[in-house]
Amino acid sequence: MKSQPVFGGLCLLTVSFMATAAGGAHEHGVAHLSLVQDGRTVTVGFESPLDSLVGFEHAPRTDTQKQALQQARGALENAAAVVSLPAAAECVLGSVTVELPFGDAAHAGHGDHDTHADADAEYVFECAQPAALSSVTVGLFKAFPRLQRIDAEAATAAGQGKAVLRPAQATWSLPVAR
Numbered sequence: 389m390k391s392q393p394v395f396g397g398l399c400l401l402t403v404s405f406m407a408t409a410a411g412g413a414h415e416h417g418v419a420h421l422s423l424v425q426d427g428r429t430v431t432v433g434f435e436s437p438l439d440s441l442v443g444f445e446h447a448p449r450t451d452t453q454k455q456a457l458q459q460a461r462g463a464l465e466n467a468a469a470v471v472s473l474p475a476a477a478e479c480v481l482g483s484v485t486v487e488l489p490f491g492d493a494a495h496a497g498h499g500d501h502d503t504h505a506d507a508d509a510e511y512v513f514e515c516a517q518p519a520a521l522s523s524v525t526v527g528l529f530k531a532f533p534r535l536q537r538i539d540a541e542a543a544t545a546a547g548q549g550k551a552v553l554r555p556a557q558a559t560w561s562l563p564v565a566r
């Protein structure tokens with residue numbers, strides 16, 4: 389594994405991340421984070437049960453619930469507060485995509501289906517010095533107190549890594565080149 393060409397492995401790994409994210413376990417209080425580096429492009433993906441962010445998973449019924457969804461969207465769109473990359477990596481945010489269920493009025497009338505709902509966010513950075521990507525600090529636990537754990541996976545030019553992040557351990561050490 390370790391001696392195989394780095395970029396041959398990365399694409400496959402990206403696909404497996406996506407598969408994991410799409411079919412991953414839905415456990416309240418637990419979210420998933422992925423970081424994939426492809427050259428200078430660094431993509432950070434976040435997936436969480438909606439319950440972990442706002443405390444419910446049905447279409448909003450009250451103004452308070454509508455506000456909670458708006459606040460969650462605002463918090464996720466604030467990329468600088470969600471993920472902090474080392475200054476030495478010289479990363480510039482390229483795009484932010486946030487997908488929350490029940491966000492548009494067309495869905496508001498559907499009422500309660502007794503199902504789960506997930507929130508997704510993706511952040512794409514361009515990093516001039518990607519080799520300096522030694523760690524990521526997440527602000528997600530501060531923004532979302534219901535969140536207890538984030539299972540994180542990374543694939544960078546330096547290798548692959550996994551980590552479990554918690555409110556008291558919100559900094560993730562990325563794989564280091566050897």
Ligand SMILES: [Zn+2]
Nearest residue numbers: 437445504505
């Ligand atoms: Zn759920």
